[in-house]
Amino acid sequence: MKIITRATAIKNLKKHIGKDLRKLALQYKITTYETGKQNKGWKGLILEKLAGLENNVSKAPNGLSYELKSVSFRYVKNKLVPKETMAITMINPKELEETEFFDSHCWNKLKAIIFCAVMWHGKNSENAEILKVASLDFAEDDELIKEIKADYDFIREKLIKHGFESLTGKDGKWIQARTKGTGGMNPRTKERRPITRAFYARTCLVKKIFETAS
DNA sequence: CCATGATCATTA
DNA sequence: TAATGATCATGG
Numbered sequence: 001m002k003i004i005t006r007a008t009a010i011k012n013l014k015k016h017i018g019k020d021l022r023k024l025a026l027q028y029k030i031t032t033y034e035t036g037k038q039n040k041g042w043k044g045l046i047l048e049k050l051a052g053l054e055n056n057v058s059k060a061p062n063g064l065s066y067e068l069k070s071v072s073f074r075y076v077k078n079k080l081v082p083k084e085t086m087a088i089t090m091i092n093p094k095e096l097e098e099t100e101f102f103d104s105h106c107w108n109k110l111k112a113i114i115f116c117a118v119m120w121h122g123k124n125s126e127n128a129e130i131l132k133v134a135s136l137d138f139a140e141d142d143e144l145i146k147e148i149k150a151d152y153d154f155i156r157e158k159l160i161k162h163g164f165e166s167l168t169g170k171d172g173k174w175i176q177a178r179t180k181g182t183g184g185m186n187p188r189t190k191e192r193r194p195i196t197r198a199f200y201a202r203t204c205l206v207k208k209i210f211e212t213a214s
Numbered sequence: 215c216c217a218t219g220a221t222c223a224t225t226a
Numbered sequence: 227t228a229a230t231g232a233t234c235a236t237g238g
Binding site for chain 3: 030031033035037038039040041042045076085168169170176178179180181182183184195202203
Binding site: 041089125 | 218219220
């Protein structure tokens with residue numbers, strides 16, 4: 001079994017900067033939306049391949065491994081900015097309640113994430129180029145860590161006091177708790193699926209990360 | 215079956 | 227345009 005370290009993954013990814021992701025997707029046999037359906041996750045999947053990972057897109061084991069995320073960028077007033085927030089990890093209400101920031105999956109993942117900026121060409125985009133690869137090193141930005149922790153604590157406290165249901169995407173300056181579920185109906189019961197949430201990095205945080213990295 | 219990948223839709 | 231909430235295909 002081949003072990004790919006973060007450094008190796010970054011190196012691998014950087015070799016592909018500027019390349020057309022769709023071509024690569026075809027090459028790696030990853031469904032984009034050739035089937036007529038929309039796979040929102042294909043960019044993420046292809047990046048994992050490029051990094052040298054075999055598969056394993058689902059459920060990150062522990063924290064032993066790094067995380068690979070892609071972020072859409074677009075031009076606003078001639079500047080390249082993150083288009084969307086970025087999912088960090090699912091929120092497990094019980095864990096959030098019991099776990100402090102520095103022990104949380106959220107933080108463990110955040111500090112291990114490799115960010116990939118990807119050009120966004122509009123909805124249903126079939127093309128995308130890798131713009132930039134950055135890894136997060138917060139060690140130099142003490143203040144930012146504190147603020148992120150503050151957001152985490154705020155969300156955590158809200159969960160404890162008001163319950164999981166009361167969380168919204170409005171909370172947090174750098175990170176937020178957005179809904180993130182399978183969506184739609186449960187095909188069996190026809191009931192609404194339960195709402196789940198995940199930590200998201202706001203665009204301003206993503207921006208800062210890329211600024212820090214460069 | 216459901217968590218994970220991340221984007222889409224809607225409203226202000 | 228920005229922000230929030232909702233949604234989908236995929237793979238194990």
